[in-house]
Amino acid sequence: MTSLTFRGRKSAHWHTLGTLLSPIFIFSPFCPAPTTSTNPPFILIFGGSLVAFGRWSLLVCDLCRLVGHSALLAGQMLDSLTLPSLEMFAYFSYDDNPSPVWPSDSFLAFADRSRFSEHLIRLEIRALVTDAELLCCLPLLPRLEDLVVFDSPPHIVITDTLLQALVCTSSTPPLVPRLDYLSLSSVLGFTDSVLVDVITSRVMHTRMLSRLNGVFQADVWWFLARQRAETLAKLSELVLEGGFNFESGLDADDGYWR
Template identity: 35%
Template sequence: MASSAEHATLRVPSGRSSPRWTSSLLPSTTDMAQLTDILRSTVLPTAAQLDAFRRFISEAPADLERYDAEIESIQLLLERFKSERELLSTYTDRCRSVHSPIRCMPTELLIEIFDMCAPSCAESIGNEDTADMEVERLAKTHLLQLSSVCYRWYQTVMGSPKLWSTIVIDAELWDPTDIRTDHLLRRLKLSLERGANSPLVMQLGLPRDDQDLESSILELVTPHATRWRDVHLWINPSSVKLLAKMRGNLPRLESLSLSASTSDPYPPGPAVFDLAPRLRNLILTGWPSRPEIPWGQLLDVRFQNDAASVTSGLDILSLLQRGAEYQMDWNCTTVSLGSLVWKPIVSHLSIFTIEFSGVIDSSIPQATLRNMLESVTMPSLRELYIRRDPAGPPSFWPHSAFLSFTKRSLLGMCLTDLQIQAAIQDRELIQCLELLPLLRRLWLRDCEDHNRHAVMTDFLFDRLACTQGEPDIVPRLEYCYFRPILRCSDESLGRFIGFRVASGQVKTLNIQFHLPLTRERAFSPEFLVQMEKWQERKEFRFSIHDIA
């Protein structure tokens, strides 16, 4: 057998421990080879070899036991080393974290980042929302997850009222959930309390057929009326009386949206929002009657009729002051022309948009627009947008009514923006433009019926280019949006653009042109080359889009 000096030894790192024990019985490579030869042959070992084997067999168990003990000791040592290494690694990582940039980030910025982590369903009610999503946004799950990262994040989340001041509820989804109603109400109450005195942004969809739940929700949110800043209520108009105690207690309210959760007619409810000194923005959707609102201070109003009388929407026109913007969305499937009362109205608003949707019979929007233009006077109007449902049939332009409206309102002294989406003849359009010398932006979109007369023709562009020596009817024009249905020549369009560029009456000129479906070819190479030369002047921009 080989001496112990030939045997390998197990050593631990220097400075930690001395070399460990090694058995003197360990065979050498020569010993292993000799024993292998004996086992593979039929020759019997010598007497000396047999004595050596017997002595080895009798002495080996003691060393094997000692090896077992050493192995167990080493395993304990290994586990200790692993534990110590993990502790050292963790401590080192935490030392590095002390210098981490996020620890140097101001708490105010961290709050803004946390606020951005909110899922879309936590910011607004959507048509695809589910009961599970409703439960998560009531519990503010995203904030609870952030608060579990570290102690500082926990303190930041729990101590930041702003993060808890967006309340989104769709109570129609409460019934399908597996959570008891009182638990959901408790979550709502907790969020309101954590919001402290932070301005409240709230979308509140109240149940239509559960008055007890509706009352329970309102009992929680109405005590926080002083915090209301941006609020959207889907509510039964008859339930407005439950909000009456908030009257005169809305000092922060800036934006309000009221959507009727039912189409049933109701008489006007009690005044609630008439004493809101900061209210500037209002949206009414399907509201059966005109609410008491401080109309004179509003800047942006949108009225959407939905199976409700639009008479109140017309009355709003006379209540708005100079500088206000008003958009009326008319759902033509629910409007009865016979029920409308047209009376003379003077309105001083600055921006007016009328949009028709649900158009089945083109005569309805045409008659509605004509009656409105004949009855309304707007001496301060700067921007006028007349839009329609692109999927519906086209309606003809009420030309005489518009000319009368323009002269009566003195629009030539104030109107700068005009959008027309109707079937208007080019000569009629020119007559309209001749009355609007201050026009700066013009949107023209033809009807999509090929059998109707289209507005953008060579005659129109030649007139705008003053080819016959006529005066420039729109000298301040700086933006044009053309979407014709018929083909116009490159020459006429080029003359129009060249004239506008050469006139130099505006600092910039932006023209967007959509190629019509009936156009057999794109612009000629010569036309495009000329466009590039003009665009090199930087003050001219021209873009082409293919409708197809």
């Protein structure tokens, strides 16, 4: 098994699950049959116990209807996990309730335990997170290739501060140097020119990395009523110059312009 999805429910309390279901053995058709081995393929123990998994590549935390989207409960979930081979991490809620709170300290500890610096290549966050909290995470993820971030109105994480930190300069090593895909769903709480600086500098940086075949991909979504024609025109010019992929269009589900 290479993926795991947690879906929160109103009655879900991690300490209760730990009492009823600890330990939990998780198997898939791709794993050997359950045995009495002292080293089974995958074990998850809730309630504070820390157990390493096998070769997971994807963890999706869909906190739909989790009580109050509590950072404490979400933190307890992450505190229970060590995933030393994880490549993709997604944290969000699909329902219409307020976005979940980002458990910053628990994620930082989880990332350190799981050695995300060695293997995490995709991070997706749709949560109540600040630009400062996100900027605490990114230096720990030097192998990150895909970054997907959402504003959660009225809370804004995609700010000038965040974008300026993503600009590549010749004077300092770039943050997340392997980044080749950036997706931002925003209420436009930033300066347009800073966004253009990020994309322009990343296109130039990516061209120098033969591993990426010289192509940088950006998806920038914003509410249709707030679209910026001038910014779209500048990004379209970059596409014509080569080494950059960008698409625009209306996303009907979220009401964002892309």
